[in-house]
Amino acid sequence: MKSLEDLKKIREEMQQKINIRTGDENRTRVVVGMATCGIAAGARPVLAALVDEVSRRKLQQVTVTQTGCIGVCRLEPIIEVLEPGKEKVTYVKVTEEKVKKIVSEHLANGRVVEEYTIGAAE
């Protein structure tokens, strides 16, 4: 059972870690399109998987955020990776499986997964 006691434990662990975060300008942002089109195409499990994977791999420099319609509804779910000083990478028709690879290859090791990008899909 998940209890309020478990939550207090999480709080104590977090309170120790929270001050040693990377500054905003050095963070990588991963943006997920969560408008009606994205949600209908499966963006919710994709977002949940992203949050889980990023936390499991302790990628402290990565922030996962949500946005509205990214603009190409037929290619949803879409996620964008914005790394400081690099060109934006757009991944399309993302699934929970693809998320695992995007996190392990791109976010953890800096290697763009070309086959999932919008360039490869068009």
Add this chain to the structure above:
Amino acid sequence: MKELALNILDIAQNSIAAGANQIAIAVRESVAADRLTISVKDNGCGMEPEFLAKVTDPFTTTRKTRKVGMGIPLLKMEAEMSGGELRIESEKGKGTSLTACFKRSHIDRPPLGDVAGTFMVLIQGAPNLEFTYTRETDRGAFQFSTAQVRALLDGVPLSEPDVLAWIRGYVEEGESGVL
């Protein structure tokens, strides 16, 4: 949508876009009355009566690039196809309350799906807003509020993945207690 929980996510995104800081989500289910009702209530910017009259029509939206705002018309259609209806009450400057009811046993009623997952994603996207979730069945009610968790967290953001995972699990377990 494959699950009503996805409609809930979509409708609650409207509340976030409307600048609400309090959003109350409820799922009420009665086997005895053969009803399933979902509702989303917010204290956002609200809508003028003339606009409200148009939002259930798929040829209205505030977005300029795409003529068709689909979220509300889609849910209305799903409700009406399952022997139910959609009601919206809204007041400019005060907020909006949307209720969709379904005939529970209707063959075209979409499954409820993963409401805990929806709830987690909403909090992830808007960790500073207060959400409540009520799940009511013939057997009882479960209630969850972010305000209560926030107080316990003492400054730790609700968007922390470990906190989100806890919320998801807690809601899943709480809901299953009234099923």
